[in-house]
Amino acid sequence: MANAKAKADADPDAPKPWLRKPGRDATERAERAPVKTAEVVSIDGPGIEVRGLTFSYPGLDGSPLAGTTPLIRDMRLRLAPGTCTLLLGANGAGKTTLLKILAGKHLVPRERVLVLGREAFYDTGLTSSGDLSFIGGNWQRDVAFAGYNIPLAGDFPASRMLDSIPGVDPARKQRIIEVLDVDVNWRMHKVSDGQRRRVQLAWGLMLPYKVLLLDEITVDLDVLGRAELMSFLRSECIERQVTIVYATHIFDGLESFMSHVAFVANGELKFCKKFEDIEGLKDREPGSLLATVEGWLREEYVLQRERKALEKKEKKDFQFNRNNGWAAGRTTSTVTFGPTLDQTRNHTGIAGSSNAVMRN
Numbered sequence: 610m611a612n613a614k615a616k617a618d619a620d621p622d623a624p625k626p627w628l629r630k631p632g633r634d635a636t637e638r639a640e641r642a643p644v645k646t647a648e649v650v651s652i653d654g655p656g657i658e659v660r661g662l663t664f665s666y667p668g669l670d671g672s673p674l675a676g677t678t679p680l681i682r683d684m685r686l687r688l689a690p691g692t693c694t695l696l697l698g699a700n701g702a703g704k705t706t707l708l709k710i711l712a713g714k715h716l717v718p719r720e721r722v723l724v725l726g727r728e729a730f731y732d733t734g735l736t737s738s739g740d741l742s743f744i745g746g747n748w749q750r751d752v753a754f755a756g757y758n759i760p761l762a763g764d765f766p767a768s769r770m771l772d773s774i775p776g777v778d779p780a781r782k783q784r785i786i787e788v789l790d791v792d793v794n795w796r797m798h799k800v801s802d803g804q805r806r807r808v809q810l811a812w813g814l815m816l817p818y819k820v821l822l823l824d825e826i827t828v829d830l831d832v833l834g835r836a837e838l839m840s841f842l843r844s845e846c847i848e849r850q851v852t853i854v855y856a857t858h859i860f861d862g863l864e865s866f867m868s869h870v871a872f873v874a875n876g877e878l879k880f881c882k883k884f885e886d887i888e889g890l891k892d893r894e895p896g897s898l899l900a901t902v903e904g905w906l907r908e909e910y911v912l913q914r915e916r917k918a919l920e921k922k923e924k925k926d927f928q929f930n931r932n933n934g935w936a937a938g939r940t941t942s943t944v945t946f947g948p949t950l951d952q953t954r955n956h957t958g959i960a961g962s963s964n965a966v967m968r969n
């Protein structure tokens with residue numbers, strides 16, 4: 610056997626059954642299928658439309674925290690069916706926030722964000738019908754007495770999750786299970802992070818969505834898993850004319866996948882362009898995405914340092930923030946009492962409280 614393997618290794622044309630088939634198939638398919646951005650964007654009606662959106666995370670009273678600038682400012686974006694858009698930006702630029710807004714998870718004014726011509730936050734039918742699918746960073750849930758953001762686990766098989774979705778086409782289900790190489794007998798309390806991610810992705814892709822929002826979903830997939838998934842998503846985009854937006858910091862292999870790139874920085878959409886119209890990317894050279902994005906991020910970093918230096922000059926007074934007992938990182942985890950509010954609402958006691966932190 611060892612001899613036969615050595616012989617086959619030496620002969621490039623000999624069959625090599627020990628190599629995983631999905632990875633080779635993915636590469637071959639990616640090479641065969643041309644990227645058809647010019648044709649696909651001509652379809653009527655946008656999949657996603659953002660019309661002058663400004664957004665801040667709210668404080669406890671529902672209004673933005675005093676003295677903070679909006680996280681997203683006057684954003685305008687139109688993405689047609691059949692487009693795969695890579696959403697890029699530095700850490701904290703607002704990519705996840707934007708995706709969550711598009712997914713209808715944050716309250717925004719009705720007319721500002723439309724998905725398939727429908728109001729993202731108000732039209733719950735968008736997600737319940739499966740037309741809109743959002744697959745976020747980690748598959749987590751809040752468990753009483755255990756904590757927030759606990760990885761989804763339990764002594765049940767992956768099939769329990771995958772069979773729980775009503776109205777699934779069995780052929781599509783089979784294809785997705787194969788693409789993601791999911792073993793439906795995996796016990797969810799024993800899976801690795803990457804295996805859990807595969808089940809999460811299979812679950813999120815199961816219904817034939819029209820708009821798909823992906824937030825850093827390939828972070829713990831192996832190289833073959835990622836290649837297979839990207840190839841599948843690209844074929845969905847071309848064959849079913851869906852709209853895909855994908856936020857990530859992992860760029861390898863994405864040159865052949867995307868039709869558009871949107872770059873956000875400091876709360877603004879700097880641009881959203883076709884791949885072909887971007888200097889450095891239009892030839893889709895492997896590795897070109899990483900080099901080009903690094904340049905944009907470095908430029909943005911310099912600008913940000915200058916902005917911060919300016920802000921330091923106009924130094925503000927301290928404010929006292931009180932932790933109100935909500936988990937850190939949640940929308941309403943702190944409440945700010947600036948000097949004016951202190952006077953009008955008589956909250957001066959907070960300054961001396963052990964539950965107060967100073968911020969400037």
Ligand SMILES: Nc1ncnc2c1ncn2[C@@H]1O[C@H](COP(=O)(O)OP(=O)(O)OP(=O)(O)O)[C@@H](O)[C@H]1O
Nearest residue numbers: 666680699700701702703704705706707938939940
């Ligand atoms: N629930 C929340 N409540 C208040 N502020 C938040 C909340 N979630 C995120 N933020 C703030 O919004 C800003 C943008 O966060 P967001 O997660 O959208 O960035 P991102 O571009 O996805 O970053 P990364 O690349 O690190 O994932 C950050 O400064 C973050 O602190």
